[in-house]
Amino acid sequence: MDTLESVFPSADVKCAFIFAHYDDAALNVSKVLDSCPPGSIDMVLCSAVPSGRLNSLRQMQLPSRIRRSRASILLNHAILGRPVYGEWDDHCGFSVSTQEVMRERSAEHDRVCSLFDVDSFGLDVLDSQYGRSGRKGEEKALARALDLVRDREIGAVVTHPLDAQHPDHAKAVKLALAVCKSAGTSLVTACERPYTVCSAAECSHRNPGYARASATVNLDDRTWKLKHEAVSCYPTQIVGLDGSFTYDWMARPHLGVECYQRIR
Numbered sequence: 001m002d003t004l005e006s007v008f009p010s011a012d013v014k015c016a017f018i019f020a021h022y023d024d025a026a027l028n029v030s031k032v033l034d035s036c037p038p039g040s041i042d043m044v045l046c047s048a049v050p051s052g053r054l055n056s057l058r059q060m061q062l063p064s065r066i067r068r069s070r071a072s073i074l075l076n077h078a079i080l081g082r083p084v085y086g087e088w089d090d091h092c093g094f095s096v097s098t099q100e101v102m103r104e105r106s107a108e109h110d111r112v113c114s115l116f117d118v119d120s121f122g123l124d125v126l127d128s129q130y131g132r133s134g135r136k137g138e139e140k141a142l143a144r145a146l147d148l149v150r151d152r153e154i155g156a157v158v159t160h161p162l163d164a165q166h167p168d169h170a171k172a173v174k175l176a177l178a179v180c181k182s183a184g185t186s187l188v189t190a191c192e193r194p195y196t197v198c199s200a201a202e203c204s205h206r207n208p209g210y211a212r213a214s215a216t217v218n219l220d221d222r223t224w225k226l227k228h229e230a231v232s233c234y235p236t237q238i239v240g241l242d243g244s245f246t247y248d249w250m251a252r253p254h255l256g257v258e259c260y261q262r263i264r
């Protein structure tokens, strides 16, 4: 196994963290968030709040029992072309408007960014639970990300794995790849917690043919404490994740392990 130094050859290289949701960077790359040089930036792809007709439907604040009902899903499908009801927010126990949900999620994230002392920018694409931003929205996000990467002289983009399954994660990877291609930066991916469990002995992304180097790191005591504190800043996500993963995903043997792969 290679070391983290082989994945990030220089400690002076500024990083751009491009992840789909507010909690993804802390869950996956706390070690590098903590050690990256000043000027590094965090970008959250899905920071948009639905607007227009979609928004007014979401603002109806119907009880989740009704929003989840077959009649409601069919009605949404007929009007919007997809069964939108903010299913993940629902799973996390939210029963307030989408605006309020996003305000709370972004406040949680602000606390984490100050823990790591890193600036954060929203790329304002819609979360797939709310709908689609379309090509225009995605192009705007790419242009904004590229501007930030060039302005800050970023040397490495850090994102989800190339084979990410979650539709928003896959979208973030696509955008990260496009940024690296245009800006000529390195690309580093990271295994996804809590979706995958890795150990120093076993990681499904260890040295795949397309990676130049890869490393699995057991966080030291200080970094583990910081990561646990950071992830604990997302109580609304923890509710949803607890309901989705049956193993003790917040325990140190699982969450205290991070894997990095240098792609280019």
Ligand SMILES: [Zn+2]
Pocket (backbone or CB within 6 Å): 020, 021, 024, 166, 169
């Ligand atoms: Zn995510």
Ligand SMILES: [Zn+2]
Pocket (backbone or CB within 6 Å): 191, 196, 197, 198, 199, 202, 203, 204, 205, 206, 216, 258, 259
């Ligand atoms: Zn791994």
